[in-house]
Amino acid sequence: MDQHIAESIGRPDLIRLDDRLVCLRFETMKAVSALAAVRHLLETGAVRRGDTLLDSSSGIYAYALALACHRYGMRCHIVGSTTVDHTLRTQLAVLGATLEQMEPCSDLKLDQKRRVERIHEILAEHPEYHWMRQYHDDIHYLGYAAVADLIRETLGTDGLTVVGGVGSGASTGALARYLRAAPEGRGPAGRAADVELVGVQPYGSITFGAGHVADPEIIIAGIGSSIPFGNVSHELYDALHWIAFDAALAGSVDLLRRHAVFAGLSSGAAYLAARHERDRSPERTVLFVAADTGHRYADTVHARHRQAARICDLTPQEVTDQSRLALPWSRMQWNRARATAP
Structure with missing residues (x-):
């Protein structure tokens, strides 16, 4: 029996959508990393019950950290993006x-920059606060070990492709690291677990070199x-998909219409990429990460279902380097290369 709702919220479901396509569906994915991170900090003495934990968030991590703080008797201070909606503000x-939300801003780069600057101001005023550094600290990988165990026990690691948003690197990167490293993933001849990792990125993200391409939507x-971001391990990724808002919207709508899975915008992008990976590699099983439910996207994404493109009409442009990236969807082999210079 769970001791706190955060443990239940963080436990994912594995849903088979067809013979070779599986959805790893979370209610709130980052509850997994936040709970494990806070527990580790307490166990190691880095923080004590009653301390204040501080971080920046565009939404989902704010809720996860607030739940973890509630679970372990901590105080929580969030510097939130302009994208934090009324429902989440109320829950927090x-x-x-404590939520400090940035003023409305159409430039996400400026929004992120202002949030980081505000974090440093708060730390100067309150040096006793602990900055969780979700974008920089590998401590956020820890919670995904149990998720990797669930995947291994259910699907195995022979011919498995994991697809999902890169983000801070602490979800898809952690899953690949644990699935590849586990002794259970090795065959009798000592062959390493056959796990490929495919990351999904938006245009405008500098993490894999797409900062020069703007998405007209968001x-x-x-x-x-x-x-x-400091905790993205570029060398874990085999391929990358860059997916624009309109294509991700089409994926989210199709995921609900075809499979009744009500999930967010990043889930729609991951679903679109996963279907493509399934079709190009008929010998592999493809698992994609649905990081949260679709509730906060109901008005901005699902309500536009009549405008959504048919996903059968969407296909990625294969590129060999980032200079050739083009909307609405591009794909590139990354081949586990290290980060390139910005």
Whole structure:
């Protein structure tokens, strides 16, 4: 039996959509990393119950950290993006978290920059606060070990492709690291687990070199960044998909219409990329990450279902380097290369 709702919210479901396409569906994915990170900090003495934990968030991590703080008796202070909606603001307030939300801004790069600057101002005023550094600290990888165990026990690691948003690197990167490293993933001849990792990025994200291509709609919050992230392990990724808002919207709508999975915008992008990977590699099973439910996207994404393109009409442009990236969808082999210079 769970001891707190955060444990239940963080536990994913594995849903088979067809013979070779599987959805790893979370209610709130980052509850996994936030709970494990806070527990580790307490166990190691880095923080004590009653301390204040501080971080920046575009939405989903704010809720996750507030839940983890509620679970372990901590205080929570969030510097929130302009994208934090009324429902989340209300939840954070009732949970006792402090939210400082940035003023409306159409430039996400400026929004992220202002949030980081505000974090440093708060730390100068309150050096006793602990900055969680979700974008920079590998501590956020820890919670995905149990998720990797679930995947291994259910699907195995022979011919498995994992697809999902890159974000801070702490979800898809962690899953690949644990699935590849686990002894259970090795066969009798010592062959390493056959796990490929495919990352999904929005245009405008500098993480894999797409900062020069703008999406006329929005940069999809949470799966990319216009500022450097310190805990993305580029060498874990085999391929990358860059997907624009309109294509991700089509994926989200089709995921609900075809499979009744109500999920967010990044999930729609991952679903679109996963279908493509399934079709290009008929011998592999493809698992994609649906990071959260679709509730906060109901008005901006799902309500536009009549405008959504048919996903059968969408296909990625294969590129060999980032200078050739083009909307609405591009794909590139990354081949586990290290980060390139910005």
